[in-house]
Amino acid sequence: MSQDKTSEEPGVELRSESRKRTSRPRGLEWALVAAAILYPVALAAGPLLAIVWGALSSGFGAMMRQLTSPEAVNALKLTLLLSFAATALNTVFGLVVALVLTRDDFKGRQALNGLIDLPFAFSPVIAGFTLILLFGRNGWFVNLIDALNLRVVFALPGMLIATTFISLPFVARAVAPVLRHMGREQENVAYTMGAGYWRTFWNVTLPNIRWGLLYGVSLTFARAVGEFGAVLVVGGGVTRFTETATLYIYRSLDDRNEVGAYAMVLALAVISFCLLWLMEYARKHAQDE
Amino acid sequence: MRSFAGSRYALRTLALGYLVLLLVLPVSMIVYYTFRDGLTPVWEALTDPSFVSALKLTLIAVGIAVPVNTIFGVMCAMALVRRPPKHGAWLINSMIGLPLALSPVVVGLALVLVYGQDGWLGSWFEENGIQIIFSTPGIVLATIFVTLPFVVREVIPVLREVGTDQDEAAWTLGASRWQTFIKVILPMITPAIISGALLSFARALGEFGSIVVVAGNIPRRTLTAPVYVFGQIESQNQMGASAVSVLLLTLSFTLMLLVDWIQGKRGGAHVAR
Secondary structure, eight states: OHHHHHHSOOSSSOOOOOOSOTTSOHHHHHHHHHHHHHHHHHHHHHHHHHHHHHHHTTOHHHHHHHHTSHHHHHHHHHHHHHHHHHHHHHHHHHHHHHHHHHHOOOTTHHHHHHHHTHHHHSOHHHHHHHHHHHHSTTOTTHHHHHHHTOOOTTSHHHHHHHHHHHTOHHHHHHHHHHHHHHOSHHHHHHHHTTOOHHHHIIIIIHHHHHHHHHHHHHHHHHHHHHOOHHHHHHHTTOTTTTOOHHHHHHHHHHTTOHHHHHHHHHHHHHHHHHHHHHHHHHHHHHHHO | OGGGHHHHHHHHHHHHHHHIIIIIHHHHHHHHHHHTTOSHHHHHHHTOHHHHHHHHHHHHHHHHHHHHHHHHHHHHHHHHHHSOOSSOHHHHHHHHHHHHHSOHHHHHHHHHHHHSTTSTTHHHHHHTTOOOTTSHHHHHHHHHHHTHHHHHHHHHHHHHHHOSHHHHHHHHTTOOHHHHIIIIIHHHHHHHHHHHHHHHHHHHHTOOHHHHHHHTTOTTTTOOHHHHHHHHHHTTOHHHHHHHHHHHHHHHHHHHHHHHHHHHHHTSOOTTO
């Protein structure tokens, strides 16, 4: 059955070939397949086209003028800065966590495993709020911050912590299964042949996990670029200072500057698309290996 | 590998230190802050009528979005694995992954453009007396959108892994298509379905950006639990915000632990997550 199943031309466009077993409710099945496949496309494609249309409806020139305004440029710069920094941190530490999860064994490793998923279950608003509780006016660390003459809440450091927090699980979560699947044989061979820990990681482990890592990194970056709730709470969205691209959109909507909002939405959507392409590419390779 | 004990301890310390600083500290802070003055203020915050209605609204949205995405997710996974379309599989796959790549604000605004008063479909709904944006349907729609990937992405790898041997056997023994699905395929993918649904649930509980754009924050009407927390922070009511936060966190973290437990039984999470 699987043979005749897979050799047929599947998908939405159905062929009325002769069937071996006529008793099968073909029409219904095709309808189900078509519905299942069209569901995500219908759900996602409409809104996507609407974004492009919305941004371009007032003309390309108007859109570019909005995108090159100092506020918009500042917001985009800030978003990219935060995303790169958070991604870099989470890539390094995510790798470390994944290595510890799969290559190390100690009491409480299971707890570590559950801990990493925490940010996934965190509402971004709550993530921002905990930072206010820690670093805000009555926060635990207020003395430390004052002593260092540092501003965390309503400033860049707080936003960086928030972004890092929210995008924390992805690298570790993407890399750990690949590491587990890879096993330790190759690494042990490398050790036996005299390679050091670092060299083994660089020459043996890393090439094996590169697609999983790339998948995790692109997920992390996407989440960081799109972050809204946490940076809103912790940064306050002060124009030109703590306003990221998503906050810029939010403010433009409030100010009834729709062209500006749509232009920035389109810019973010384009970034997301590049990341989505990267994600799918990496995921495919990671699954094939 | 006794010779690498040093590196191992260093890595362990780094990993634990990072997670303690970024995760354990904020969480214990918020829990401590909530229960510092005993249980009475917590109870007061949690029984506040506008919070109760916000929580209800969140649960309604999640209660609709998760089953819808579970049913369609299973169908979609079956279709993609068992009857992969010759062309355009990449498009379907990317659409499923899209909510992972898109900012919640972008999702919200896109939904407004389609379903809003002047939107493509919105004007039609408007004529028929259905308001989507700034109303419950919009919240449900946003929740469905952001939780789209999870069930599909959990089920697909399991379906691939189990192959078709067992349903071929059932088929040969005379089971109908429906019987094969219910009695053979479904039991094999149930853990994946459950963990996908729980992931969606946990994600949906905390959704903020898209909902605030789609529905605003009209008290008692379109105010969901995370938006309520935001309102409490804005109005400097830290007690209210932290009590509700702890409740939401406990809920979603329990769900995540369940997911971990199910996936652990199955032998580790998949890349596709």
